[in-house]
Amino acid sequence: MLTVDNLEKTYDSGDKALKGVSFEVSGNEIVAIIGPSGAGKSTLVRSINRLTEPTGGRVSLDDTVVTGLGKSALRDVRRDMGMIFQEFNLVERLTVMENILSGRLGYLSTWNAFRRNFPPEDIKRAREILSRVNLDGVENNRADELSGGQRQRVGIARAVIQRPKILLADEPTSALDPDTSREVMSLLTDIAHEDDIPIIINIHEVDLAIDYADRIIGLSDGEIVFNGPPDELDQAARDDIYRGGESIADREEPSASNNTDSDDVIAERGD
Numbered sequence: 001m002l003t004v005d006n007l008e009k010t011y012d013s014g015d016k017a018l019k020g021v022s023f024e025v026s027g028n029e030i031v032a033i034i035g036p037s038g039a040g041k042s043t044l045v046r047s048i049n050r051l052t053e054p055t056g057g058r059v060s061l062d063d064t065v066v067t068g069l070g071k072s073a074l075r076d077v078r079r080d081m082g083m084i085f086q087e088f089n090l091v092e093r094l095t096v097m098e099n100i101l102s103g104r105l106g107y108l109s110t111w112n113a114f115r116r117n118f119p120p121e122d123i124k125r126a127r128e129i130l131s132r133v134n135l136d137g138v139e140n141n142r143a144d145e146l147s148g149g150q151r152q153r154v155g156i157a158r159a160v161i162q163r164p165k166i167l168l169a170d171e172p173t174s175a176l177d178p179d180t181s182r183e184v185m186s187l188l189t190d191i192a193h194e195d196d197i198p199i200i201i202n203i204h205e206v207d208l209a210i211d212y213a214d215r216i217i218g219l220s221d222g223e224i225v226f227n228g229p230p231d232e233l234d235q236a237a238r239d240d241i242y243r244g245g246e247s248i249a250d251r252e253e254p255s256a257s258n259n260t261d262s263d264d265v266i267a268e269r270g271d
């Protein structure tokens with residue numbers, strides 16, 4: 001179970017992005033985080049595995065208190081938290097197979113990681129996952145030859161091969177067209193059910209959240225103002241979430257700012 005307790009994040013700029021956020025996620029629940037631009041959705045998802053360092057509160061995964069772990073223990077617990085990114089964060093010059101296998105780098109010795117010596121069971125599992133995410137036939141293509149939807153499937157496969165206890169997805173559909181977004185959401189739902197793990201998804205499209213999530217958390221100005229099943233997200237709840245904020249219809253470009261330190265999580269694994 002993931003427990004987020006009174007989580008706070010104040011950036012050096014003074015921006016209070018999270019003002020005491022608390023919730024729990026367990027089982028194979030799909031939890032969508034929605035809210036207007038600047039509400040703190042991305043900060044919340046990235047604070048869970050400390051890609052963004054929270055300034056207060058506590059995150060626990062089962063018996064491990066993630067906040068407060070030293071660097072090496074944090075690296076270990078990040079293996080339990082698969083991360084999926086808006087801009088995919090693939091290594092463009094590497095093949096699909098190599099990108100997927102990079103999800104296992106954190107499990108190899110430094111020398112084997114450096115040489116990319118993956119054990120046969122990792123390669124076997126990578127092939128199985130490749131098939132599961134419908135990437136059969138493109139395993140030897142370079143990542144930069146793929147469509148956006150295919151790239152996100154590689155990103156998902158790379159997270160799944162870690163055998164995580166939970167998946168965190170930071171705007172996984174923002175760079176995709178509507179049909180591909182639905183395919184990706186459907187794939188994520190299948191994975192949650194088949195692997196029996198929860199998924200927390202920061203998502204802009206309220207319709208997708210309603211159609212695919214079991215529970216919706218609405219953030220407004222760094223605080224949770226809604227936490228319930230999609231069928232309870234009535235107009236009053238929407239007004240609470242989006243009051244004063246930029247409405248989704250007003251949004252122009254999705255933020256590309258989430259690429260800055262996400263490379264760290266890959267770099268941590270030896271890339």
Ligand SMILES: Nc1ncnc2c1ncn2[C@@H]1O[C@H](COP(=O)(O)OP(=O)(O)OP(=O)(O)O)[C@@H](O)[C@H]1O
Pocket residue numbers: 011012013015016017035036037038039040041042043044255
């Ligand atoms: N690296 C940073 N430095 C300073 N302030 C930041 C940083 N990242 C985010 N913020 C601020 O924190 C607040 C929450 O931002 P965050 O990106 O988490 O919101 P969001 O809901 O994900 O927005 P969007 O939907 O536009 O991506 C905003 O006021 C934002 O300006």
